[in-house]
Amino acid sequence: MSSSPQCRTIVGDADWPHPAQWSSFNQSVDGKLVATVPIAAPCHRTLFNQANLSLYDEQQCADLRNTWFFSKTHLPSSSSPMAYQFTNNSCNPWLDADSPCTLGYLPNYTVNATSAEDIRKAVVFAKEYNIRLVIRNTGHDYLGKSTGAFSLAVWTHYMKNxxxxxxxxxxxxxxxxxxxxxxxxxxxxxxxxxxxxxxxxxxxxxxxxxxxxxxxxxxxxxxxxxxxxxxxxxxxxxxxxxxxxxxxxxxxxxxxxxxxxxxxxxxxxxxxxxxxxxxxxxTYGSVATLTAANTGNNTDAFYEGIGHFLQELPKMVDAGAFVVWIATPEAFTILPAFAPGLHQDQLDDMFQPTREIFSTLGISLTYQSYEQPTFLELYNSLPDIWNVSDASLGGRLIPRSLLQTNPDGLVDAIRFIASQATMTGVSYNVANATAPDFNSANPHLRDTIFGIVLGEPVSYTDWEKTEEGQQRITNVLLPTLQELTPNGAAYLNEADVNSPLWREEFYGGNYERLDKIKNKYDPDDLFYAKTGVGSHRWEQGDDGRLCRT
Missing domain, CATH: 3.30.465.10 (Uridine Diphospho-n-acetylenolpyruvylglucosamine Reductase; domain 3)
Incomplete structure (x- = not known):
């Protein structure tokens, strides 16, 4: 298939830039054009199916595997996403060394932009040659927006002014x-x-x-x-x-x-x-962490305790706290409750009812809290638990009203999901932060008590299992929350990339207005991101080519 205005140009098309044109472009951006080589190339005996390009190194591969799940491994890369599933399994460091290392859905080239002029030149080049354009900074991305097959990427990571x-x-x-x-x-x-x-x-x-x-x-x-x-x-x-x-x-x-x-x-x-x-x-602030164990013999009491904790959340977030909790088959963990402007004893008082109810129910519990004099000191004191996005995700915003109208149904849904997958609750109150319609953030965020994020682990040795995990999120797990929150929403940065109702759920009634603005400033849809505004007009084929539908 040759390229046409209906589709972006890909490698092999007559219109794809020749090496001399890429070289000229590289000169125009002062040598900042990076040809993508996947960081897992040392784990494979061939690169791009060419043995003479091999970068295979058994020790380098072992070292990479040891640090693969840390953000710092991917941050210096112009192409490596922290959510591996969006590579299309193209250069997997855990497969046999004889398996191929290809670009898959990684960009072909990246401009290491350090100025607005670098970005401007990348935009001009992508438009001139009808090439898919991708925007990337750190690679923290749950929905695959910062990578794309047969693309030119703009990498803003070193724009540190x-x-x-x-x-x-x-x-x-x-x-x-x-x-x-x-x-x-x-x-x-x-x-x-x-x-x-x-x-x-x-x-x-x-x-x-x-x-x-x-x-x-x-x-x-x-x-x-x-x-x-x-x-x-x-x-x-x-x-x-x-x-x-x-x-x-x-x-x-x-x-x-x-x-x-x-x-x-x-x-x-x-x-x-x-x-x-x-x-x-x-400001000063305080942090609290809590863990309650589910032994398997106390499951009913365990979820009863979680239900009581959820009823305490409104007063916590209304006082300025931000509470992250995790429910798994083994434990309920708060990691952390972060309370700027609250002293340690104030935060302890807020958690006292939760601690008492778990104790009354016979649930083994650990609790810790502390205080720091500045936000940065408090922030830096948090456990270093942040890792790469090594799970397929789905999400749902839970309105505050559900705690009053159907608390038992909410706990039942949490129990159903947490027994099968990792579930995180991100709790906050942003109801009165700005005037209505001042910005285009999903209006549902304003009445949310917490966002639920589901995670199914990525399998590096079974790609089919990874795909099945995302399908389970879409077809089995999320529907239990959608039934509780009809006409509800998801936070677009932590959502199910395969949601059939993404326009309604991710944008909360703003989509049509956003699309009109998109058409005004980007009438040719140069900027494409899966589930982004305007992406409903495009579809990526099995070969990675992006075409208008």
Whole structure:
């Protein structure tokens, strides 16, 4: 099949750029073009089915396997996603060395962008040659938006500029702000903020990029019950559009683009160069962790205790706490409850009813808490549990009202799912953080008491099992929550990539308006991301080619 305007050009098409054209493009970006070599290439005797390109090294492969599940292994790579399932099993470090190492769904080339001009040139080149364009920062991505077959990627990871704006003012906000480059990780941004007595809303995992799909999709984390979602902090965006223009989008300038970028999802409306956000005075805070054991002989009491804990959640999040809990067949774990602006004894008091009920029910329980004088010290004190996204995911937002209208049904659903898969509850209150319709974050987030995230493990030795796990999420596990929350929603950064109702669930009634803005700024759909706005017009074939439907 040859390429046409209906499809993106792929390798083998007459229109795919020749080596000399790639070379000329590389020169135009000062040698920043990276040809993709999968990081697992040392585990395979052939590369791209060519023995003469072999990078096989048994010791390097063993070293890679030992560190594969750490974020730091993938962060320096221009192509390696932390959610392996979106590679199409192309270069698997756990398969036999004689198995092939191919690109699969990884980008063919990546521009290691360090300036807006690098991004602009990548946009121009992708448009000229009708090539799929992908936007990537860290590779933290649960829905496969930061990779794509036969693509040119823009890698913003080294755009680390950051600037304090002590006296920012517009019609909605007056105070300190910080301008962060597209490549800043949350820990980097908050380390800078702390040096000025400030803190920023960022993610749970320190290495998640703060200005990319995280904030553009909403963004939850330790400070959101106190200040609102990450996207509620955004004052303006700098963005390269599909027309290769550098625009500043704010409530006063290109307000429609500002609204769309602020919650409408990453990789969709343009390439963000920087983001200016509210900065808040740092504060003391406290953390609590709790573990209750399910021995198998106390299961009814175990879930009764969980049900009582859920009834305590509203007062916790209303006081500014952010509570992450995990239910598995073996245990119920709170890891952590993060409470900015609350002292340790205040947090202990909030957990006292939960501790008492588990004790009364005869459930073995451990509880710990502590306090730190600044947000950064508290954040850095958390257990280093953040790993690569080594699970297929699904998610559902649980409205606060369900705790009153059907608490038993909710506990039954949790019990059904947690007996079969890992279940995480991410609890917060962002109801009053911003005026309605000020940004495009899913409106359902405003009445959510917690988001449930389901995980089915990726199998590196059985690709069919991995695919079946995602299907179980879609067809077996999530329906139990969907029945409880008809016409409900999912958080688009932690959702089921195969959801048949993704337009309604991920965007909460905003999709049509978002798509009109998409058509205005990107009429040719240069920016494609699976389940992103406008992606309903496209389909990826078995060969990886992206075509209009």
């Amino acid at each position: 950051i600037e304090l704006l002590p006296h920012y003012a517009n019609d909605q906000y007056s105070g300190a702000a910080i301008k962060v480059g597209a490549g800043l990780e949350g820990i980097e941004a908050n380390t800078f903020a702390d040096a000025h007595g400030l803190m920023l809303v960022g993610g749970n995992c320190p290495s998640v990029g703060i200005a990319g799909g995280y904030s553009q999709g909403g963004g939850h984390g330790p400070l959101v019950s106190k200040f609102g979602l990450a996207v509620d902090q955004v004052l303006e965006w700098e963005v390269i559009t599909a027309q290769a223009e550098l625009l500043t989008a704010s409530p006063a300038s290109h307000p429609d683009l500002y609204w769309a970028l602020s919650g409408g999802g990453g990789g969709t409306f343009g390439v963000v160069v920087s983001m200016t956000v509210k900065a808040h005075p740092t």
